[in-house]
Amino acid sequence: MSKRNKSKLKSAGSKNPRQAMSRRKFLAATAASVGGAAAIGFPMVSRAEAVNLRFQSTWPTKDIFHEYALDFAGKINSMSGGSLKIEVLPAGAVVKAFDLLDAVNKGTLDGGHGVVAYWYGKNSAVALWGSGPAYGMDANMVLAWHNYGGGKEILEEVYKTMNMDVVSMLYGPMPTQPLGWFKKPVTKAADLKNIKYRTVGLAVDIFKDMGAAVNPLPGGEIVPALDRGLLDAAEFNNASSDRLLGFPDVAKICMLQSFHQSSEQFEVLFNKKKYDALSADHKAIIKYAVEAASADMSWKAIDRYSKDYLEMAEKQGVKFYKTPDSILQRELEAWDKVIAAKSAENPLFKKALESMRTFAARAARWQNDTNVDYKMAYNHYFGKKAAKKG
Secondary structure, three states, X not given: OOHHHHHHHXXXXXXXXXXXXXXXXXXXXHHHHHHHHHHOOOOOOOOOOOEEEEEEEOOOOOOXXXXXXXXXXXXXXXXXXXXXXXXXXXXXXXXXXHHHHHHHHHOOOOEEEEOHHHHOOOOHHHHHOOOEOHHHOOHXXXXXXXXXXXXXXXXXXXXXXXXXXXXXXXXXEOOOOOOEEEOOOOOOHHHHOOOEEEOOOOHHHHHHHOOOEEOOOOHHHHHHHHHOOOOOEEOOOOHHHHHHHOHHHHOOEEEEOOOOXXXXXXXXXXXXXXXXXXXXXXXXXXXXXXXXXXXXXXXXXXXXXXXXXXXXXXXXXXXXXXXXXXXXXXXXXXXXXHHHHHHHHOHHHHHHHHHHHHHHHHHHXXXXXXXXXXXXXXXXXXHHHHHHHO
């Protein structure tokens, strides 16, 4: 060994060159060992297996609503890096659409995707999250009431009285739903008397008061019923769902705008035992996935609904009409009777209604005073062109 190398070893505090070389090799080997273990994630520590949850929606496979359910699950699966996986089956895969809540409660399914109005038969209060005019609030404002105005806590109370061991999360504000599909235009409230009509939730009570014979069929059964004459008219939800379900094949008149379901949203359900067993990280992922899915759904709806609306109007021969104000006013009058009767028989219905009213008194006033009339701008740029085209 050269004098220069011996000098370096001595300066490192080693009196024995061989001992110094040995120590250097040991330190290098140890560093390599630690680095290798870090690179492969310390295999001596076992990783927990991925949590797999089986969901079912209340929608047919072809409906855009089932697509929304898949979108929600996709966000969960992606955000968790595969450690939490949700599989979503279509309506009827395990249970019928209206049996979803019971299946989630019993643990037959880990969760589901639907709307709270479907559980109206168990407690009328749940239908307030979707049915009726909501004191002038749109669907996004109802979600604001739900999340910040006390609605969430009341809905949890309602589920407890129903003995439903579930966790409910609302999201996805829906645009105003049409009055529905008819064989001829509806011009006055009397036109609804004695017709066989499909709707759900508290809208059932509204149209019964207006004289209709109501049948609350699930989505996948509506068009076949119209085709066979079991229904004279029906509403479901929006341009994309209605088109995909085949409404234009059995009716050519669609009446737009109604107060019967002007503020509805979606619901994600979890079996409470399954949800409580999840880690804090997974619960956080679910919370933020719900919020992300809510925004994404509202954007997708604008894009898809507008395309399908024009497709039906321009290529499928559908005639769209605005529901006359006289019918809308009659809906409000019928609604007043419905909520008076339900409040008298159901304390939780009354509690939810009063909470919603308190929130709407300020929120709806703020929105009405603040928002500009967008129709004015639309007519400025497109009104004359639309008139010439018509």
